[in-house]
Amino acid sequence: MAIKMTVDLQCGACAALVHLTEPGPKFCPCCGAGFDRYCLKCRRKVEMFFEEWWPEDNECVRTYTPAKRCPTCNSGLEVETRESSRDDTKYNH
Ligand SMILES: [Zn+2]
Numbered sequence: 001m002a003i004k005m006t007v008d009l010q011c012g013a014c015a016a017l018v019h020l021t022e023p024g025p026k027f028c029p030c031c032g033a034g035f036d037r038y039c040l041k042c043r044r045k046v047e048m049f050f051e052e053w054w055p056e057d058n059e060c061v062r063t064y065t066p067a068k069r070c071p072t073c074n075s076g077l078e079v080e081t082r083e084s085s086r087d088d089t090k091y092n093h
Pocket residue numbers: 011012013014015016028029030031032033
């Protein structure tokens with residue numbers, strides 16, 4: 001039985017749902033908040049977590065939400081916005 005998989009991203013700032021495409025969107029089209037989260041203490045990216053639900057037996061809907069806390073050190077995570085990343089040097093390598 002083929003399973004129909006739907007993947008959405010939910011903005012951590014305004015809670016808008018964005019359908020996941022390839023490559024995945026980096027910023028919320030509604031408010032411009034980034035989906036990536038970085039821990040300032042550990043200096044590494046924190047993966048999003050997801051929840052699944054099954055509206056039908058062969059249909060899965062998975063919703064990814066940005067983590068609010070670092071799973072390693074439990075500190076609050078920085079919300080990267082379109083504005084703050086524009087002059088970010090990490091994209092200039
Ligand atoms: Zn948003």
